[in-house]
Amino acid sequence: MEIEKYIAERASAVNKALPLHISRLKDAQPRLAEAMTYSLAAGGKRLRPVLMGAAYEIFGGKASDILPAACALEMVHTYSLVHDDLPAMDDDDLRRGRPTSHKVYGEALAILAGDALLTDAFTVLLTSRYPARVTKPALVKAASVLSSRAGAKGMVSGQAADLQAEGYLDGRLTPARRRSGLELLSYIHLHKTADLITAAVEMGAALADAPDKDFRALSSFGREIGLCFQVADDILDVVGDKKKLGKSGSDARNRKLTFASLLGVDEARLKAAELLSRALSRLSAVNGRAVPKRALAEIAGFVLRREN
Amino acid sequence: MEIEKYIAERASAVNKALPLHISRLKDAQPRLAEAMTYSLAAGGKRLRPVLMGAAYEIFGGKASDILPAACALEMVHTYSLVHDDLPAMDDDDLRRGRPTSHKVYGEALAILAGDALLTDAFTVLLTSRYPARVTKPALVKAASVLSSRAGAKGMVSGQAADLQAEGYLDGRLTPARRRSGLELLSYIHLHKTADLITAAVEMGAALADAPDKDFRALSSFGREIGLCFQVADDILDVVGDKKKLGKSGSDARNRKLTFASLLGVDEARLKAAELLSRALSRLSAVNGRAVPKRALAEIAGFVLRREN
Numbered sequence: 193m194e195i196e197k198y199i200a201e202r203a204s205a206v207n208k209a210l211p212l213h214i215s216r217l218k219d220a221q222p223r224l225a226e227a228m229t230y231s232l233a234a235g236g237k238r239l240r241p242v243l244m245g246a247a248y249e250i251f252g253g254k255a256s257d258i259l260p261a262a263c264a265l266e267m268v269h270t271y272s273l274v275h276d277d278l279p280a281m282d283d284d285d286l287r288r289g290r291p292t293s294h295k296v297y298g299e300a301l302a303i304l305a306g307d308a309l310l311t312d313a314f315t316v317l318l319t320s321r322y323p324a325r326v327t328k329p330a331l332v333k334a335a336s337v338l339s340s341r342a343g344a345k346g347m348v349s350g351q352a353a354d355l356q357a358e359g360y361l362d363g364r365l366t367p368a369r370r371r372s373g374l375e376l377l378s379y380i381h382l383h384k385t386a387d388l389i390t391a392a393v394e395m396g397a398a399l400a401d402a403p404d405k406d407f408r409a410l411s412s413f414g415r416e417i418g419l420c421f422q423v424a425d426d427i428l429d430v431v432g433d434k435k436k437l438g439k440s441g442s443d444a445r446n447r448k449l450t451f452a453s454l455l456g457v458d459e460a461r462l463k464a465a466e467l468l469s470r471a472l473s474r475l476s477a478v479n480g481r482a483v484p485k486r487a488l489a490e491i492a493g494f495v496l497r498r499e500n
Numbered sequence: 501m502e503i504e505k506y507i508a509e510r511a512s513a514v515n516k517a518l519p520l521h522i523s524r525l526k527d528a529q530p531r532l533a534e535a536m537t538y539s540l541a542a543g544g545k546r547l548r549p550v551l552m553g554a555a556y557e558i559f560g561g562k563a564s565d566i567l568p569a570a571c572a573l574e575m576v577h578t579y580s581l582v583h584d585d586l587p588a589m590d591d592d593d594l595r596r597g598r599p600t601s602h603k604v605y606g607e608a609l610a611i612l613a614g615d616a617l618l619t620d621a622f623t624v625l626l627t628s629r630y631p632a633r634v635t636k637p638a639l640v641k642a643a644s645v646l647s648s649r650a651g652a653k654g655m656v657s658g659q660a661a662d663l664q665a666e667g668y669l670d671g672r673l674t675p676a677r678r679r680s681g682l683e684l685l686s687y688i689h690l691h692k693t694a695d696l697i698t699a700a701v702e703m704g705a706a707l708a709d710a711p712d713k714d715f716r717a718l719s720s721f722g723r724e725i726g727l728c729f730q731v732a733d734d735i736l737d738v739v740g741d742k743k744k745l746g747k748s749g750s751d752a753r754n755r756k757l758t759f760a761s762l763l764g765v766d767e768a769r770l771k772a773a774e775l776l777s778r779a780l781s782r783l784s785a786v787n788g789r790a791v792p793k794r795a796l797a798e799i800a801g802f803v804l805r806r807e808n
Contacts, residue, residue, distance in 0.1 A: 214652075219691075221657035223664070228652065275615060280607035299588035303611065304660050307583060307618065311651035314622055318644040328636045332626055335643060339622035344522075344536065348616040349529035355608050356531070383527075 694726025
């Protein structure tokens with residue numbers, strides 16, 4: 193499991209850097225800073241930062257050059273989980289086996305901690321030190337990618353569509369409803385999950401000032417593995433051991449739309465394999481160093497295989 | 501009332517531009533885009549964008565050069581109102597005489613609309629067209645100011661402290677509790693209100709690539725008028741006609757800490773006048789064009805006099 197070791201090592205650098213960025217937010221209200229740190233410390237594979245680092249390395253730099261940008265993206269991902277778990281949203285009590293932010297800090301502070309994680313992701317991205325090879329125009333492009341992929345063109349619209357999909361499976365599943373369900377679900381997956389995975393590789397490429405053609409190829413790669421990641425998550429939600437995953441299985445409880453519930457587990461698996469294959473073909477079109485390209489390919493494969 | 505006309509004219513340009521920025525967010529979930537537009541259209545004096553334009557003009561440009569940046573700041577201000585009104589926060593039903601976002605769209609979508617307004621403020625700031633005089637390094641600095649002033653070093657911590665202050669006046673107001681109440685209140689005002697007003701003039705100066713000395717003087721000016729604005733608001737909350745203001749007076753209902761409730765209205769008025777005078781002395785130290793400097797001074801005076 194070489195790739196797992198690779199991911200774990202790179203994730204560890206992110207885990208060390210994240211709390212430092214929060215402690216540098218001088219004059220922050222102590223309880224707010226604590227709530228931000230609590231959710232950042234909840235762990236996870238740090239897949240997005242790892243993807244960003246590998247994408248950046250394709251063009252010659254070292255992932256450590258852009259560690260603050262990788263932390264910024266993880267802060268945005270973490271904010272999205274905090275808000276997603278809120279009582280008004282998915283109303284989840286557990287996240288990665290620990291009580292969710294609003295369970296520990298109350299709803300108001302959880303909303304604010306999410307707001308601050310999102311806002312200060314831009315502070316961390318834009319005010320940190322980088323080597324000279326990371327230029328100001330590259331920084332502007334990376335920040336534009338982050339806000340576009342995370343905002344109303346991207347992730348937040350995925351969340352909004354997800355709300356709309358609640359209870360979709362309560363009615364009888366006619367062929368027409370299955371079709372429109374698949375359409376809605378594709379929109380949700382594309383935006384709720386794939387957009388931030390896409391942002392990871394796009395930000396890596398932007399910070400490396402990659403040629404447009406390679407930026408676009410990596411962008412497509414990100415989109416396909418993001419969708420693959422979400423389909424795998426859907427499957428896991430049906431067949432996985434809830435305890436192992438550390439979630440309380442609210443998707444099933446709310447009878448939410450998933451690929452597994454609409455198409456069945458077998459067809460969802462086929463869909464995931466197809467997405468992976470498309471992703472790898474996009475990746476092969478990128479010009480650059482072979483080792484980080486192979487790492488990206490292996491991460492993609494790992495995402496599909498993962499059981500936890 | 502020349503200055504009121506000045507503010508109204510400049511605000512009108514912002515009012516025209518804001519919905520266009522939302523409509524440019526392609527692929528946004530329709531109901532989400534509607535909720536964003538609803539809150540942006542609620543009006544207000546657009547004081548922050550107007551301040552930004554005037555600060556920018558001190559250094560030779562035209563406010564219209566940086567209209568997207570002014571819109572971005574107003575989007576951040578609007579998000580803060582949407583989240584502040586939520587049931588878990590101030591639980592307000594009315595804002596500027598209209599039902600609050602969560603009353604119209606439900607709590608979940610109101611949270612998401614706030615999230616998207618905040619995120620896409622950076623999209624609007626960073627991906628819009630500017631004249632060549634607005635450089636990429638200036639844009640990075642402006643975006644850094646925005647995220648720092650709005651995040652956990654700034655506005656969000658003001659909100660978090662505000663939560664903490666709830667019910668402060670329920671106990672007996674001993675001299676010691678009055679003192680610590682004033683301290684807490686100063687922290688709240690500085691961050692909850694003054695930080696975003698400060699961001700307005702700092703962003704104007706940053707986008708104009710103003711000398712450091714002038715940036716700092718304008719920053720202090722922003723801080724003082726921001727505090728002045730909030731003290732005036734506190735007074736208004738006690739003496740003002742609730743209906744005229746279009747708020748339901750929840751501050752009084754929750755017995756929140758205000759300068760007026762801690763010091764009485766007369767002393768609060770003195771405090772506001774003192775802040776204005778300090779602000780004007782900071783402003784006079786800035787090197788640049790006289791007309792926009794005078795506009796900033798008059799806006800500050802107007803803020804103190806305002807009744808609505």
